Amino acid sequence: MSDIKVKITDREGVVHELDAPTDMGMNIMELCKAYELPVEGTCGGMAMCASCQCYVNSDHELPEKGDAEEDMLDQAFYVEDNSRLGCQLHITPEMDGLELELAPESDI
């Protein structure tokens, strides 16, 4: 079994429990797009736009942020201590049960 469950709360508060494959080299941004959740992923996953920002609400131990992610989150809005960029979170078996919430869209 190579699928895990990831719970994602969208901007309307609706919880989506998604089956996420761990064997397709996917990340959380791509997972959201695959399930047509409202995540733009404008930059294509280069940690350059923050449109996939999400808050981590479960206590999973996730890989540390890289420089590019830190840089981007520094320039993004609505950033909290538990903010991550979905495109930098590659789906692994350890993420089973992960709970995320989409950050607000930052465009006015």
Add this chain to the structure above:
Amino acid sequence: MIKTDILIIGAGPVGMFAVFEAGLLKLRCHLIDALAEPGGQCTEIYPKKPIYDIPAYPEILAGDLVKNLAEQIAPFEPTYTLGERADTIEKLDDGTFVVTTNKGTKHNAPVVFIAGGLGSFEPRKPPIKEIVDYEDIGVEYIIKDPELYRDKRVVISGGGDSALDWSIFLADVASEVSLVHRRKDFRGALDSVEKVAELAKSGKINLITDAEVKEIYGKDKVESILIKHKVDGDIIKECDHFIPLFGLSPKLGPIANWGLEIEKNAIIVNNALDYETNIPGIYAIGDVNTYPGKLKLILSGFHEATIAVQFAYNIINPGKRYVMKYTTVNGVTGFDGEKKEAKKAVVKTID
């Protein structure tokens, strides 16, 4: 007025390749791009990063892809308007279009290709509702003329290089400089961070960390702002200018107001035929367009450009017959008359 056959908006890889396909049909192209160099994202964002899905290139750096494209299209003598953003379009009585840039340069062509990718890069605006009402009356996202701030009270917001560098620069110009940043960490050049720390210590910069600007007040111009501090709570700060410096993000920009059908920041085209938009004569190719099953890949853009050019030919040369030819068979003849072609077989009798 610059005149051409196909006016291409966006000089990324797809716009560049359209020049080649147009050239094969003896059509001339002119490209407009807001960036200072051709290549789009490949040049601006990831020139040193490899691409693995360009057919026949197991691996190619984005910068090299652009270099090769420039070489490939050189025989067709593309011309450019760089560093200017296409702002408005109008249709003339003769059916041709006039596209004007933000600097007033006018371009005239019977066919327009929009190859704008993600759009043009615009300053990222912080999520403060009333911020748009104060633009140019105290809120500036880009510092054009530092003299504007002489002897004024300025609040800069952001934690990157531009926020740091401008805080340092304006410390000698403005009467008061405050730098507001959400965290204590600054991710800029070490020199700049140290310099800001030094100026903060000597009182030349009012450094406010762990804080964000949340509201703007003022009657006809910026008079004060509300800073939310993690520990101290709300602080009202009187100032003449608020300069948020949060980098750039891509926006479809003025093209969004051209009357084109748009869905999710992309231009809807007819993918069953020619990649034309809802306005006849305007095509959209590459990442900027959308249709069912769209893939935002450079290789898809190359295909779209090739198809669109065939239909542009019909608009530019109504009724004139033409069939697609193979470059291997016919070679490539540049606009200077120089021809590249396969070597002729040598005929020699063996006695």
